[in-house]
Amino acid sequence: MTTVYIPTPLRRTTGGQSKVEAAGRSMRALLDALERTYPGIRQQLCDETGEVRSFINIFVNGTEIRQLEGLSTPVQDGDEVSIIPAMAGGRGKSVARKVKSPASRRVRRAVPAPRLSRAGMPATPEEVYDTVLEVIGRTPLVRLHKVTRGIRADLVAKLEYLNPGGSVKDRIGPAMIEDAERRGLLRPGGTIVEATSGNTGVGVAIAAAVRGYRTIFVMPDKMSEEKIRLLRAFGARVIITPTAVAPEDPRSYYNVSRRIAEETPNSFYANQYANPANPHAHYDSTGPEIWRQTGGRLDVVVASMGTGGTISGAGKFLKERHPGLRVIGVDPVGSVFYDYFKTGTMPEPHTYKVEGIGEDFLPKTMDFSVLDDVVQVSDRDAFLTTRRLVREEGLFCGGSGGAAVAGALKYARTLPEMGAGLRMVVILPDSGSRYLSKIFSDDWMREHGMLERELGTVGDLVRSRTIPLVTATRTDAVNEVVAKMKQYDVSQLPVLEDGRLVGMISEVDLLTHLLDGSHRPSDPIQPIIDPAPPVVDPDSPLDVLADIFLSSNAAVVVDHGAVAGIVTKIDVIDHLAKQLGR
Ligand SMILES: Cc1ncc(COP(=O)(O)O)c(C=O)c1O
Incomplete structure (x- = not known):
């Protein structure tokens, strides 16, 4: 049996089931089997000529069938078939099979060079979408x-x-409109009202443009001027409301949009905050x-x-x-x-x-x-x-x-x-x-106080220090490492093997080891090194160390695979004190 995943809009035909099983040796045979059990499903997936509708994508084990053999694609027991409609919906003229999905455009390098027809034209399918709505989704x-x-x-x-x-909200604009059309809440010539910080407005405006609706958007005043102009570019009416008021305040953008929807004849309030x-x-x-x-x-x-x-x-x-x-x-x-x-x-x-x-x-x-x-x-x-x-x-x-x-x-x-x-x-x-x-x-x-503290990078800190990089190897004895720590006045050493970081040894580990009593100072440090010390890149801003230091006393700085230094809390405090004192 092959598992077929059914998207929400098609579940009416499967009695609400999101996953069904069917048997067939090709996609076409599988569709026949599905149609026998769930009458009407074929019509939703295929047009009058029997081709898969342009806005329907069918994936067999993750590959769209247009990149395989279309409806002749073989399927077998254990395969997974996913049906994914493009967010656009259904009214577009079918250009199935002439259309390559963006996914197929992206894998074009893997596809052999196009064969030329007798007229010298490429024999590959056209890349034409019926409406912009079909281009939504399949982002890389x-x-x-x-x-x-x-x-x-x-x-x-x-x-x-x-x-x-330009945003994830393109996915929900057409989906909310189609759903409202299906439920009879939106009729031809209607107006869509929405409270939006901008992006949902664009998603709705694109779908409204294609389907012929008017739009009114309500936005809080902290939103960028670009967003407001963008919505106006789509011919929308944009109403600005104050940000610093409670949601229940009549001036809040939720309440203003609801009121406008109530007062505008033949309007639909999309309400992305409550719309399933x-x-x-x-x-x-x-x-x-x-x-x-x-x-x-x-x-x-x-x-x-x-x-x-x-x-x-x-x-x-x-x-x-x-x-x-x-x-x-x-x-x-x-x-x-x-x-x-x-x-x-x-x-x-x-x-x-x-x-x-x-x-x-x-x-x-x-x-x-x-x-x-x-x-x-x-x-x-x-x-x-x-x-x-x-x-x-x-x-x-x-x-x-x-x-x-x-x-x-x-x-x-x-x-x-x-x-x-x-x-x-x-x-x-x-x-x-x-x-x-x-x-x-x-x-x-x-x-707005977000660039004032240009504290520099971890690399700046490492370069500002004059102390040499002191390291250990796994076979060094405990007393040798203690001597190194005393000589260079450091509490942690990166442990290297063939120039590669394999761990970190710290004063605390050495102390615990010696206090244990069962070990000798001449033992190698191998068993007590921390094999996975936090690693930081020299280009990272100093701020990243704050998170690291919540769980560790030091971080090893690794530059393109080579250890460039080790930084501790006191190093950072020292560095910042010098910088801020300047
Ligand atoms: C810029 C931006 N990022 C993220 C989101 C969050 O997405 P969601 O509403 O699906 O949680 C939104 C929603 O409006 C948005 O406009």
């Missing part, structure tokens, strides 16, 4: 290298900013994509939380497939999620600068049961990490992506051996283009 995963130095987990970022509207179509969109697209793109090889998913739609939907899907997966939410300091998750109580919310994430209330779309932990990050940490992602990794993301990566790094530092052997997927929700006048403006950053 890219590994992080530099911002992760010192961390041993494999961190990969999901580039949601590559969606056509929001997390469902991520259950149906973001989660399955991550599963397919990683081949199921992932251990941790990290996302910053606004409505909670992304983390709740994608997290739920991924946990159903991989119960051992850890789902980590990232919350800005000042928001209520962190305290609520940790203590079950609601703290007093405070304003913060990072946009799109954190809340002062608990949205209905936030499913706390999916979360394994929540990490809190400051605006400063979020913004400095955002700037590093752009400058060092070339990933032009916004502040909530920086927050997510800062949170992922913080979480990885709490894991044994800095997460060695684990793969973490981090969501980068939107593009840096929305924050040019804020996060990427040095003046703005300084004005």
Whole structure:
């Protein structure tokens, strides 16, 4: 039997089942079998000519059938078939088989050079999409290298900013509209009203443009000018409300949008904070994509939380497939999620600068049961990490992506051996283009106290010291190492073998060993070295040491595989005292 995963919009035909079994030796035969058991399913998947509809993607063991043999693709017992509709939905003219998915564009190098037809034209399929809605999703995963130095987990970022509207919210705009159409809440010529920090507005505006609806968006006044202009560019009416008022205040952006929806004839209030179509969109697209793109090889998913739609939907899907997966939410300091998750109580919310994430209330779309932990990050940490992602990794993301990566790094530092052997997927929700006048403006950053302490890097500290690098080897005797520590007045030594770091030996370990009484000073240090000391890259900002020093007294500085030094708490205090005294 072959397992077939059914997305939410198609579950009416399967009586609500998300997973069904069917037998068949090709995709076509499998569809015949499905149609016999669940009448109507074929019509949802295929057009009148029997071809798979353009907005339907069918994956056999992770590969889209258009990259295989289409409906003739062989299937066998034990195979996994996933049906994933593009977020657009269904009205587009079918161009099935003429269309290559973005995924296939991305693997083009693996595809043989196109054959030419007799007319000299390439015989490969066209890359034409019926509407922009079909281009939403299937965003790539890219590994992080530099911002992760010192961390041993494999961190990969999901580039949601590559969606056509520039954010993860492109996924939910069409999904909420389609759902409203299906439920008869939105009729032709209608108006969609939404409370949005900008990105959902764009997602809704794109779908509204394609489907012919008017839009009214309500935004809090802390949002960047770029976001407001962007929504106006789509022809939307934008209404600005004050940030510093309670959610129950009639001027709050939730209440203003609700009121406008009530007063506008033939309008639909999308309400991403309570609309189940929001997390469902991520259950149906973001989660399955991550599963397919990683081949199921992932251990941790990290996302910053606004409505909670992304983390709740994608997290739920991924946990159903991989119960051992850890789902980590990232919350800005000042928001209520962190305290609520940790203590079950609601703290007093405070304003913060990072946009799109954190809340002062608990949205209905936030499913706390999916979360394994929540990490809190400051605006400063979020913004400095955002700037590093752009400058060092070339990933032009916004502040909530920086927050997510800062949170992922913080979480990885709490894991044994800095997460060695684990793969973490981090969501980068939107593009840096929305924050040019804020996060990427040095003046703005300084004005808001986020660049004033340019404390330098770990490498600056190591270079400012005059003491030589003193090291030990595994076969050194305890008394030799004690003598070295006394001679150079140091308390820890990196232990090397063939120039490679194999551990760290510290004064405390030597003392415990000798006090034990059963050991001799001439014993080799091998059994008492710490085999996995924290490692830090010289380019890391000094701040990263604060997290490391919560659980260790020293960190080894490793530059491209070579040990460049060791830093302790007192080294950092000394360095900062000199810098700040200047
Ligand atoms: C920039 C940005 N990042 C992250 C998020 C959080 O996504 P979610 O609402 O799915 O939790 C949002 C939500 O509005 C956002 O605008």
